[in-house]
Amino acid sequence: MNVKKISTKKVSESVAEEIEKMIESGTFRAGEKLPSVRELCDLFDVGRSSVRDAITTLKGKGTVYVKQGEGTFVCKFDSTKLFNPHLLLPSSRDIRELFQARKIVEAGIAEMAALNRSEKDLQLIKESVSNQLVNGWESDYHFHMAIAKATGNQIMIQFMQFISTTTKKAMIDFHHYIQKNESTVKTIVKQHAQIYESIKRREPKKANQMMIEHLNFVEELLQNSVWQQ
The missing domain is CATH 1.10.10.10 (Winged helix-like DNA-binding domain superfamily/Winged helix DNA-binding domain)
Structure with missing residues (x-):
């Protein structure tokens, strides 16, 4: 029957x-x-x-x-809930507005870092890139914070530290989301390496561009995840 x-x-x-x-x-x-x-x-x-x-x-x-x-x-909308599968997913508009803000702030930070970075700053950024396949979100978090510190601008560093709780939470959950796709993880590591190289060569415009391309890529991943729900 x-x-x-x-x-x-x-x-x-x-x-x-x-x-x-x-x-x-x-x-x-x-x-x-x-x-x-x-x-x-x-x-x-x-x-x-x-x-x-x-x-x-x-x-x-x-x-x-x-x-x-x-x-x-x-x-x-609370960005700390962005990747939590047990909570209501944000809308496409929420994600778009979040990344509009990130592109303005972090692209500018990358550009400033390329102008002001020290050899010690470069070492910290390079280490975070090298360790990302092993340490995941922790290295991702330290990568973005190391770039902020490389600006030499205390207000910018304090601003990044102020939003670090949300940033850290978002990165933890984002890495849980992408860890099933090895090629995606490798692409992100490659993008981080390109940002590092631009900062190392003191190419502020290139660093700005590479950061925006990286954030565009991450944003597209999130938009696709919303549509697939």
Whole structure:
């Protein structure tokens, strides 16, 4: 007999999934208030308990937050959640805006490093490139921090240190994502080596260009991962 299996999914789980899809599509935007519980009941044709349970689930995933007396709101994008498979994926727009910012900051840092780097700075950058196939995210993190330090600009170094928690978290999860593809890892290491060579040769424009090309490549990987979900 060819019998269709009966779904054991709770109604609240289906409601949570539908709300997530509406957030991903832009129907509900970051910071925006969701319809009331009663309006959501009417929208999905379900009971109040199912809607409340769905909201509790979404709160636990960091997708929404509740303001007492005001309602439920969509959480703003947090880059530390960018690669966490247990949380709602960011939209293509989130990724685009994140990398717009990174290209402005890190391309400028690479250019400045090419002008100001010392031999000690070069050694630190080179070591991080050499160790990346073994140490993964740690060497990736130290690579970007070493370039910042090579600028000799204390404000720039402090700025990179200020955002280091998010940077580190993102790199850890990104390397978990790409480690299954050896060719991708090798491409990233090659790009890092090209950036290093530009800094070593004191070629600021080339360093800037190489950093942007590297970030373009990483951004494309992330955009593709979103579309594949």
